[in-house]
Amino acid sequence: MNQKKVVKKLVLKKRIRNFLSRLLLTIIIFLTGLILVKNNPATKNKIIKNVYEKSIKFTKIQKLYQKYFGNILSIDKIIKEEAPVFNEKLTYSKKSAYKDGVALTVPKKYMVPILESGIVVYVGEKEEYGNTVIVEQTNGVDVFYANINATNIKLYDYVKKGDLLGEVKTDKLYLVFQKDGKYLNYKEYI
Secondary structure, three states: OHHHHHHHHHHHHHHHHHHHHHHHHHHHHHHHHHHHHHHOHHHHHHHHHHHHHOOOOHHHHHHHHHHHHOOOOOHHHHOOOOOOOOOOOOOOOEEEEEOOEEEEEOOOOOEEEOOOOEEEEEEEEEOOOEEEEEEEEOOOOEEEEEOEEOOOOOOOOEEOOOOEEEEEOOOEEEEEEEEOOEEOOHHHOO
C-alpha cells in the first residue's frame, strides 16, 4: 500500500517537473524572440510582414511545438477521446456552386454546426458573403462560414466539431474551403 503511494508521488513529481521544464523553455524562447525584435529592426520587419501580411497557421505552430516539446500537458494520456457536448451534423436541402465555395439551402433560423474542430481566425464582413466566421481546422483547412449571426464567437476561440457556431440570416449558408491560399473543392468536405 505504501509503495503505491510512493510511486504515485514520484510520477506526479515527474509530471510537474516535466511541465515546468517545458514552460521554462517556452518562456526562454519567447523572451529571446522579444530581445531579437527589440534589437534588430530587420527581424522586427520580417515578423511584422509574416504576422500581419500573411495568415498565421496555428496548426503548423502546434505541430512544430509537439514535434520538439510534446504536448503541453500529458493529459492526452489520461483522456483518450473527447466527448462532444453537441454532435450536430450539417443538413441542407440543396447545394450549388457559389463564388469560391458552395451555397447551401437550409431552413430559416438554422443553427450551423462546426464541421471540424479548430481556431476562429476571422469574424466580420466579407464582400459578397456577408457576416463571416473563418475557422482554421486542426487539419490545416480554413473554412469560411458565411451569412450567419455568430454573436457568441470571438477571435481565437477554440471550437469543437459538432458545436453550434451561429444562426443563418436567411435560408442560405455559404461555405468556402481553403488551404495554403488555394480554394478547395467543397464536395470533398460536405
